[in-house]
Amino acid sequence: MSTIAVIGAGSWGTAFALHLARLGHSVRLWARDPALATDMARRRANAVYLPDLILPDGVTAVGRLGEALSNASFVVCTVPSHGVRVVFRAAAPRLATNAVLVSGTKGLETGSLLRVSEVIRDEVGAAHAVVVLSGPSFAAEVARGLPAAVCVASDDSAAVERVQAEFRGPGLRLYASTDVVGVEIGGALKNVIAIAAGVVEGLGLGANAMAALITRGLVEISRLACALGGRRETLAGLSGLGDLVLTCTGELSRNHHVGVELGKGRPLTDILAEMKMVAEGVNTTVAAVELGVRHGVELPIASQMADVLAGRKPARLAVEELMARPQRNEME
Incomplete structure (x- = not known):
């Protein structure tokens, strides 16, 4: 099992953390607001976004980005598109050497008009594989383990295979693609x-x-x-x-x-x-x-x-x- 950082503790980030923890992974769920991280750790639930679901033992809510990223094999981005650049600029020097970056954020950066994976690449450079995860997946349903299927796209086929292998579960199928542009523009x-x-x-x-x-x-x-x-x-x-x-x-x-x-x-x-x-x-x-x-x-x-x-x-x-x-x- 892997150590996985989920960056962003909104509904989608929390839902995906729940999914990954059910698979047996050790998940660190980072909240930009330290007070939210503290509250999640105390309640064992995200009272703001998914109050009805208990965080399993495999999910650790953290308010420090460095703590979330330490030795993480995968880093899943779920922050809103307007916050991706700032977060990954701070994350870049803290990433584990072989970490695979997974973009679960759908949008375009205003001003630059870049896709989210391009923003991430801008900030972290070429040292890390970036995989885009997108498809029909309401957070509330993923959080409950209801069946869903998504697409994972990258120009790095080995990274896509790693994500498929580690993220697949009874409630989630992941189909591979090399069309990063098409997947991101669709999302x-x-x-x-x-x-x-x-x-x-x-x-x-x-x-x-x-x-x-x-x-x-x-x-x-x-x-x-x-x-x-x-x-x-x-x-x-x-x-x-x-x-x-x-x-x-x-x-x-x-x-x-x-x-x-x-x-x-x-x-x-x-x-x-x-x-x-x-x-x-x-x-x-x-x-x-x-x-x-x-x-x-x-x-x-x-x-x-x-x-x-x-x-x-x-x-x-x-x-x-x-x-x-x-x-x-x-x-x-």
């Missing part, structure tokens, strides 16, 4: 489309509209992924279509929730103020639109959601403008 942009799907639900536009939105959303994601060097077939798999369907339709989706409330006419600031967890799609939407402009890729749904999120237009008008776009060949 990032599905959150943008999920906001739009929530808008469709919030406006009461029906099942036909939802099906159309998800299908055309997948087209947008595929366009951008391919422009960046990803493979179209990757977006038909777990990290593309699978994650998109789950996030657009599941009641546990934070991004879908944001869209539903926007569709009801509520201001974004009020919606976010009520949420404990980060809705990655809010920041990713702007970054995705900018990335599309940079690479000459048309992203009509993402562009409309950017306007809605910024308060430049109401949700209903955004849908009307999408429906009024010139008609074209479906495969264009």
